[in-house]
Amino acid sequence: MILCVSFITMTACTTGETEILMARRIANAAPAVNVTARGETVPVGTANADAADDPAIWRNAADPAQSLIVGTDKKAGLYVYGLDGKARDFLDAGRVNNVDLRDDVPINGSNGILVVASDRNDIANARLALFRLDPTTARLTALGKVEAGTGEAYGICMSRQGGTTYAFIVLKDGTVNQVALDTSAATPAGRIVRTMKLGTQSEGCAVDDRTGILYVAEEDVGLWRFDARPDGSTAPTKIAAADGRNLVADAEGVAIAPMGEKDGYVLVSSQGDNAYVAYRISDDSYAGRFRIANGVIGGAEETDGIDLMLGDFGPDYPGGLFIAQDGHNATVAQNFKLVAWDDIARALGLTK
Known part of the structure; x- marks a missing residue:
């Protein structure tokens, strides 16, 4: 979020000061096209409060319109939403910050949807909170927690290799721990297989399972990739610097649009100017910027987490x-905005 600093002491921004700072950042940033949310x-x-944070998408291949979204209220727990935006479930999990999921994972005797959240209930000791998502009832069941290192849990992303x-x-x-998970038994287990490091505060991440690349956003520095x-x-x-032009700090959520065997785009939230930036996976080059503007549904500002999945999700x-995630949702609490990928690709002229 934006901070205001006086010459004597740090103070909270007034609404007017925040708007002035944001206007300056937008004016200095590269042009961005507008899209609008459909849901x-x-x-x-x-x-x-700054509460909503990160979404994860599960696509129902048999009935795409019945796909589900898992989202964090980082002060309270996890929500499950339908594509109509209605809450289907809420699980009191405490302070869970980011979330990701993978389908067809062995879970206690049968394959299912594994949901993993970064658990920061103890800021000195990071943990992974594991859940099973029932696609029929849209219910989450807690499986247990796995130790994930010393320090405050922040970002999370998953990979199947x-x-x-x-x-x-x-x-x-900025520490990144890779944890091998075993969810085949009643009690989940995990072990840290290696550790990577960025220099300063980092959070958003995503893994491209096709290429074996991990993408991580270092908030005030830029977007990086690691071998996953x-x-x-x-x-x-380093893929891109938070230079105030294409990517404006904070660099936050990260998502992937995979195309073909190795092509596609990696997207990152340019929180500092209410935008999102696309880079080509093939050569890390800049592909364009967009914003979610006000339409029939409100726009999105100061976005933390993002997620993206290609494929059919029904007529919308x-x-x-x-x-x-929408950091300013009019006069009500924060929420998540849903945008058609076709609208983004068309606005940016991206190859499908």
């Missing part, structure tokens, strides 16, 4: 679904 979720239960499920937990200080393989290099490669989202 939104009901607000999270925690009002008057060679039959093993990995969780990448991003600690607030458990025996790969731990050295990061035939080519894919992009979801963004």
